[in-house]
Amino acid sequence: PDKPDDAIRSEYVGVAVGSVEDVPMLQRALDALGELRERVVVSTADTALIETLLPLCGRVRLDIVEGEALPTAFIDSLHDDAAAIEFCFIHENASGNVPAEVLVRLAARLKAKGMQRVMLSILSSAPLFAVRKLALELKKAGIDYPLVVRYRRREGDRSGVLIESAVQTGTLFCDGIGDILALDTPLSADDEISLGFNILQAARIRMSKTEFISCPGCGRTYFELEKTTALIKQRVSHLKGLKSGIMGCIVNGPGEMADADFGYVGSGKGRISLYVGKECVEENLSEAVALERLIELIRKNGKWVDPV
Ligand code: SF4
Incomplete structure (x- = not known):
């Protein structure tokens, strides 16, 4: 609110929920936000929380943790009347083909169920190969759910973060892959937002400055x-x-x-x-x-x- 009207802002903000005990506090915070709650992406790795979270906010992100089995029974209860759901593969050590295999399997099941409010993503410090592979496999399977291009780097000097994040995400947008950009870096919030918009502008996705x-x-x-x-x-x-x-x-x-x-x-x-x-x-x-x-x-x- 303290920024000028034409300031560049992030359109979404992420909040992580660890367990059911966090939900009442989240609910109070979302109630205080009013309509802006639509701009909150609540993430969790607990499938048992999905049903509780979907009516609360604009988008729920389910984190699929590498190496852990994902209970999929909750998929049957999903419907398009609540928040959009993003399936996010947390990619660390597995081969770059694994996220695509997992996400395409899930996406095919959701598509067969007629779900439309679905997004897919891979959270990684080097998403380039894995996301290209995901886009290719989705295309082959005839699935066109939106992709959130995510990049996470927890440490590193400023220039390294700027260059690496631009290469890893901007290249995808230049390829025509990706619908939303989400960065999680050690930069300040203002710096990160300005980096995000510079990447989108350089890839000619969104022109936000001269x-x-x-x-x-x-x-x-x-x-x-x-x-x-x-x-x-x-x-x-x-x-x-x-x-x-x-x-x-x-x-x-x-x-x-x-x-x-x-x-x-x-x-x-x-x-x-x-x-x-x-x-x-x-x-x-x-x-x-x-x-x-x-x-x-x-x-x-x-x-x-x-x-x-
Ligand atoms: S003036 Fe500029 S555009 Fe012309 S040759 Fe030199 S560098 Fe290139």
Whole structure:
């Protein structure tokens, strides 16, 4: 509540329930949340608690612990009128094929029962292979339950956590696998949320901030690339989802801007060309007017909103 309205927030929060003694406290906390209880994912490894938990919150996660037998009688009592249920394989030492074998078997049984509010996940510090395998086996079996891409790492230095979590989860989203991202890392909550949204943005799943694509500049650059980039950022960084390319030269710049919505490209000494998508719409403008013309173009194309 202390954050601005447009702050990036996590959409779900996880709470673990160890035993039946925890339930009254959970119930009080959920009652205090009112409608926001729909945003709480309650996890447990105890199948005997599932029936109690399903009417309480938005989603119940059943943790399937590697090496432990899973009693499956509770599946018969499941129905779609309560919370969604996520089956989460806690993957530690078993071969990367095991989570897929277990989850696909379960999913096939749930599908045969006509269940729709089901999600699947693998909780691991290295989910990449196991989740790819799961996605492949689900596809073969004709099952399309949503996948929660989970990554857990309890320790490690900041850069290691950032890189590893981005590789392990972002790669899956780039493959087109995954519907929800869930991180559990030693980072602070704010840092973790911002990491999650950066991963989703980089994988082009959800655009939650302005993106700038810029070259490093070289002998072909005839304007002050860093200074200009900073000026452009100052003017447009409130435009969520906008992709701006700022490139040093017309020779290689347009090709390197990839999928930018608008491009600001050096085209000679003190000269700038502007692009909308891949099309050059203003050629050889004076640098003195180029930024204002870029803003006009953004307006003209309906992508401008006034900063608050
Ligand atoms: S886009 Fe042009 S100016 Fe930028 S690094 Fe490549 S060649 Fe150099």
